[in-house]
Amino acid sequence: MRQANSTRAGFVIFGIFILYAVLCARLFYWQVIQAQSLSELGRAQSLEALEIPSLRGQILAADNFPLAANTISYLVYTNPKLSRDKKDYSERLGKVLDVDPASLSAKLTQNLFWIKLAQNLAPLKKEEIAKLNLPGIGFEQQYSRFYPEASMAAHLIGFVGRDDQGHAHGYFGVEGEYNSQLSGRNGAKYGVRDALGNEILGDVREISKIDGRTIRLTLDRTVQYSVDTKLAEGVEKYGADGGSVIVLDSESGAVLAMASYPTFNPQKYYEADPSTYKNPVLSSLYEPGSTFKVLVMASAIDLGRVKPDTRCTICAGPIQMGEYKIKTWNDKYNPGINMNDVIVHSDNTGMVYVGQKIGVKNMVSYLKRFGLGEPTGIDLQGEATGVVRDPESWHLIDLATTSFGQGVSLTPIQLVAAVNSLANDGVRLTPYVVSQIVTPDGKTIDIKHEGGSRTVSAVAAKTVTSMMVNAVEFGEAKWTKIKGYKIAGKTGTAQIPVAGHYDPNQTVASFVGFFPPSRPKITMFVLLNHPRTSIYGSETAAPIFFNIARDLIKYYNLPPE
Amino acid sequence: MKKLVTSSSILLIAIAVITQGVVIYISNTSAADSIRATKVSLKLNELSEENINIESKILTFASYQAVASRAAVLGFESTRDFVSVYDPVTVALSR
Numbered sequence: 211m212r213q214a215n216s217t218r219a220g221f222v223i224f225g226i227f228i229l230y231a232v233l234c235a236r237l238f239y240w241q242v243i244q245a246q247s248l249s250e251l252g253r254a255q256s257l258e259a260l261e262i263p264s265l266r267g268q269i270l271a272a273d274n275f276p277l278a279a280n281t282i283s284y285l286v287y288t289n290p291k292l293s294r295d296k297k298d299y300s301e302r303l304g305k306v307l308d309v310d311p312a313s314l315s316a317k318l319t320q321n322l323f324w325i326k327l328a329q330n331l332a333p334l335k336k337e338e339i340a341k342l343n344l345p346g347i348g349f350e351q352q353y354s355r356f357y358p359e360a361s362m363a364a365h366l367i368g369f370v371g372r373d374d375q376g377h378a379h380g381y382f383g384v385e386g387e388y389n390s391q392l393s394g395r396n397g398a399k400y401g402v403r404d405a406l407g408n409e410i411l412g413d414v415r416e417i418s419k420i421d422g423r424t425i426r427l428t429l430d431r432t433v434q435y436s437v438d439t440k441l442a443e444g445v446e447k448y449g450a451d452g453g454s455v456i457v458l459d460s461e462s463g464a465v466l467a468m469a470s471y472p473t474f475n476p477q478k479y480y481e482a483d484p485s486t487y488k489n490p491v492l493s494s495l496y497e498p499g500s501t502f503k504v505l506v507m508a509s510a511i512d513l514g515r516v517k518p519d520t521r522c523t524i525c526a527g528p529i530q531m532g533e534y535k536i537k538t539w540n541d542k543y544n545p546g547i548n549m550n551d552v553i554v555h556s557d558n559t560g561m562v563y564v565g566q567k568i569g570v571k572n573m574v575s576y577l578k579r580f581g582l583g584e585p586t587g588i589d590l591q592g593e594a595t596g597v598v599r600d601p602e603s604w605h606l607i608d609l610a611t612t613s614f615g616q617g618v619s620l621t622p623i624q625l626v627a628a629v630n631s632l633a634n635d636g637v638r639l640t641p642y643v644v645s646q647i648v649t650p651d652g653k654t655i656d657i658k659h660e661g662g663s664r665t666v667s668a669v670a671a672k673t674v675t676s677m678m679v680n681a682v683e684f685g686e687a688k689w690t691k692i693k694g695y696k697i698a699g700k701t702g703t704a705q706i707p708v709a710g711h712y713d714p715n716q717t718v719a720s721f722v723g724f725f726p727p728s729r730p731k732i733t734m735f736v737l738l739n740h741p742r743t744s745i746y747g748s749e750t751a752a753p754i755f756f757n758i759a760r761d762l763i764k765y766y767n768l769p770p771e
Numbered sequence: 772m773k774k775l776v777t778s779s780s781i782l783l784i785a786i787a788v789i790t791q792g793v794v795i796y797i798s799n800t801s802a803a804d805s806i807r808a809t810k811v812s813l814k815l816n817e818l819s820e821e822n823i824n825i826e827s828k829i830l831t832f833a834s835y836q837a838v839a840s841r842a843a844v845l846g847f848e849s850t851r852d853f854v855s856v857y858d859p860v861t862v863a864l865s866r
Contacts, residue, residue, distance in 0.1 A: 275834075281827040282820055333824050351820070358830035435835045761849075 257400045257415075263353060264394035267422030269367060269384055271431040272645070277367055278385065278476070281356035284336040284349045285329040290318045292346035299344060303327065306338050330354055361475045363434050365489035366427075366468045366590065366643060369476035382487050384425060384643065385476075386591040391647060394422035426646040428464035433457055436761040437467040441736075444754035445471045449742030450719075453751075454491045455758065456626045460730035463630065463639030463659065465588075492593045495619040496737075499704025500539075500556045500747070501722045502615030505628055506564055507553055508674040509576035512636075512666035515567035518550040518673060522563040525552075529559050531607050536562055539703065553677040554685045556701065558614040565613025570604045573612060579665045580628035580638065582620055587640040589657075596620045615704060616712075626735040628665070629722045632675060633698070633730035635668040637661075679727050686748035687721065690756050694770040695763060698730075699723025699755065701747035706740075716740050719747035721755040725763075726771050732762055 240248065269278035286307075293299040296318045297311075304311035307328050317325050329352070331339070336349055355370040355378075368383025380389035397419030437455045445453045457467040470490045474482030488494075510516045526545035529536040538558050544551065552560030565573065577583065583598035596619040599608075611617035620628075623641060631638035639662040647655045666674075678698035682691050687701050702720035705712035719741050724733040734755060741750040762768070831837060 276830060279827070279830060280823065282823050356827055356830070358827075358834040360834070360836055362836065431835060435839070439839075764850075 255405075256403050260399040260401070262397035262399055262416075262419045264396050264419040265353060265421040266355065266370070266378065267392040267394065267424040267648075267650075269392070270424060270426045271429050271434070272427060273431055274426070275358075275431055277357065277359055277363065277427070277429070277431075278370075279356045279358060280353045282333065283329070283352050283354040284331040284333070285352055286327045286331060286336070286339055287324055287348050287350065288318070288327055288344070289323050289346035289348075290320055290325055291323060293318050293344070302342055303339070303344065306335065306342065355477065357476045359431070360477070361473045362431075362438055363429060363468060364473045364476050365470045365487075365491065366429065366465075367476060368591070369479040369487075371479065382591055383489065384427065384590065387589055388425050388644065388647075392422040392425060394650070395420040421650040423650065424648040425644055426648060427643050428459070428462075428466065428645045429468070429643065430466045432765055433762060434467040434469065436758055436765075437469045440754055440757045440761070441469050441471050444736075444750070444757075445738065448719075448738060448744070448750040450738040450750070451740045452490070453736070453738040453754075454622050455737075455754070456491055456622060456735045457758070457762070458626060458630055458641060458733040460630055460633040460724055460733045463627070463641045463662070464645065465641055465643045466732070468643070488592060489590065491622045492588065492590055493621065495594055495596050495621055496718050497617065497619055497704045497707065498615040498625055499702040499718065499720065500615055501625060501629070501700050501702030501720050501735075502618065503553060503556065503561050503613070504632065504674050504678055504700050504722075505576070505580050506561060506568070506573075506613050506615075507549065507677065508632055508666045508670050509572065510549075510564045510568050511673050512576075512670035513568060513572060516549050516564055518548065518677060520549050521546045522548070522552065522557075522560045524563050524566075525557060525559040527559075529562050529610070531610055534607055534610075536610055550677050550680055553674075553700065554681045556681075556685065561614040562610045565609045568609075568613075570601045570609050573609060574598060574601045574604070576665070577612075577618070579663070580631065581624055582618070582628075586623050586627045587660075588623055589642050589644050593623070594621055595624070615702065622735055622737055625722060626733060629735070630724070630733040631662075631665040632671045632678075633724035633733050634662075634671075636664055636666045636671040638663050638665050675724075675727050678723065682723065686746070687752035687756075690748075690753045692756055692760060692763070695725065695759075695768075696727050696771045697723050697725040697756075697759060698727040699752075701752055703745060703747045715745065717745040717747075719745065719749075719751045721747050721751040723755060723759075725759065726768055728771060731766060731768060732759075734758065734762075 265280055268276045268280070271277050296315055300311040300314035300318060303309075304314050307314075309328070314327065317327065339347065340349070357364075357367070364383075366383050368381055368385035368387075370378050370380050370385055373379040378393065380386045380392060385392065398417045400415040402415070437457060441453055441455050444450070452471050454470040455467065456465065458464065459466055468489075468491055472486050474486045479487065507516075523546075525543060525547050527543050536558055539556060543559065544555065544557065547555070547557055547560050549560070549564070551557070552564070568576070577598050583595060585593040585595050608617055627638060627641050630641075640660055642657070642659050644657050646657060649655070675698045678700055679696050681701075682688065682697050682699045685701065687699070691697065700722055702718075702722070704718045704720070705714065706716045706718060708716070718737060718739055720735065720737040722735045724730040736751045736755045736758070738747075738751050738754070744750055
């Protein structure tokens with residue numbers, strides 16, 4: 211009897227032990243193994259998160275006018291289950307949204323409680339839809355990017371699209387380069403709910419949003435407007451495929467205007483051909499042609515190998531170099547032409563003479579000093595660079611063609627920065643577009659820019675400047691020059707390499723210059739791709755240059771010299 | 772003793788009633804304040820929204836694109852050439 215009792219007690223104790231063991235195991239499972247997921251589930255049940263979007267910073271022109279701002283737009287949604295007469299519903303809505311009612315009707319047949327009908331709606335459109343009093347319709351307020359000047363300086367400004375996670379993100383230009391400064395940080399609001407899902411009033415936790423910073427550009431809106439309109443007119447008038455213009459402040463390297471055509475409206479970037487998004491001024495390499503001659507001539511003068519009155523000894527006719535024959539642009543030759551006239555008449559044979567005087571090693575050294583083969587360092591996305599080969603890989607023909615700007619490639623911004631060094635007593639400055647960053651609390655941060663590097667001596671720069679003045683006064687573009695005003699400039703007509711040879715009928719026409727020559731204020735470059743009315747820079751790019759220069763002389767009140 | 776108990780009870784009941792009254796008054800006041808605060812907050816949002824919309828309209832109308840197209844409609848044209856004075860202009864001739 212006693213033994214039976216002790217066996218029973220043993221069973222009971224064992225049973226209790228098993229129960230405790232099961233309980234401990236279960237507790238270990240919930241408290242340790244499943245702890246994190248359960249805690250997240252609990253938070254998700256009790257907290258309701260609401261994202262507070264930060265306001266993207268503005269992009270201001272130099273006159274503080276916003277070139278990129280924010281506006282309120284609306285997303286319109288509906289609950290399809292509440293629309294009884296789907297045909298009437300979609301017809302009324304389609305009329306206001308300017309959308310095919312059939313596509314709306316298809317959306318309304320979906321077995322969902324929430325569907326997006328349209329987004330980026332203007333306030334007036336929202337009101338129109340609200341007045342329809344359609345069941346299930348709702349609106350969500352959003353901030354969207356707004357570009358008051360539409361396509362003005364579109365390549366320089368860039369646009370705001372969406373990243374992989376659907377968040378606003380800047381692409382190209384300033385929007386892309388300064389995205390982290392402009393975007394700020396989104397905030398969040400957490401409302402606490404009880405076990406039944408009811409909101410607990412007053413218990414709200416918040417992470418504050420940080421609005422984006424405002425970017426102030428060096429861009430002058432008046433100059434930019436003139437450049438935009440004159441370039442568009444010029445491209446149309448001369449039947450070109452496109453073109454670009456850059457205007458720099460000669461003394462600082464600040465970009466006053468930058469335009470390319472064809473362009474796009476950043477607000478409706480998705481309607482444009484994506485190939486137009488890239489800024490050709492920074493990313494398109496081209497052979498500069500005769501505009502490059504001023505850099506080569508400046509190098510030779512700096513080395514002391516030629517002077518303005520030095521006479522060419524090989525300019526009596528075409529120059530044969532192996533299998534290649536180098537001719538002048540008009541096949542007319544000037545025996546004994548001096549260096550000043552080589553620039554004035556854009557004489558290729560004269561430049562071959564200059565190239566030979568410089569030599570390969572020095573040529574490579576000066577190309578690097580002028581910034582070829584490296585980015586200019588401009589504060590914009592997508593800058594490309596050409597390559598400057600080592601002196602060992604150069605042939606005589608390379609030296610000859612480089613001296614008149616063929617067989618060497620660079621971007622328009624590299625060329626204008628290099629030529630600007632001649633306007634700036636031989637000091638090459640880094641071009642820049644952002645002058646200040648303004649924090650949301652109004653603190654202004656000035657952007658410091660480096661001092662620059664020397665390309666040639668001030669004397670060599672002045673000597674070439676006077677040659678460029680003569681090129682405008684007496685060269686091929688003299689017909690379009692501004693009466694009473696001196697401008698230092700040089701035309702360029704570069705042939706385009708196609709499948710291993712140069713196409714004689716397709717050119718890149720350009721004009722580079724600065725003014726007033728005694729104390730330059732403006733350095734400008736105009737480029738036209740494949741002009742059809744004439745292939746020459748003097749008949750296409752030069753008139754655009756002088757048309758813009760007329761506006762700038764008036765705008766800056768530049769006195770005649 | 773009985774009197775003390777009675778007066779203490781009355782005092783406690785009175786305190787309870789007064790306290791309850793104060794609670795009701797404070798609750799009503801703060802509830803009204805909360806409604807007012809919500810109204811102010813809604814108004815603030817409404818005005819900020821309106822402000823952004825008005826700013827957008829002003830920027831659109833003040834843009835060079837809009838000004839230029841309006842000027843063209845009205846017949847304004849920019850002068851193509853400019854006048855430069857090369858010699859000093861004589862002024863105050865009578866003196």
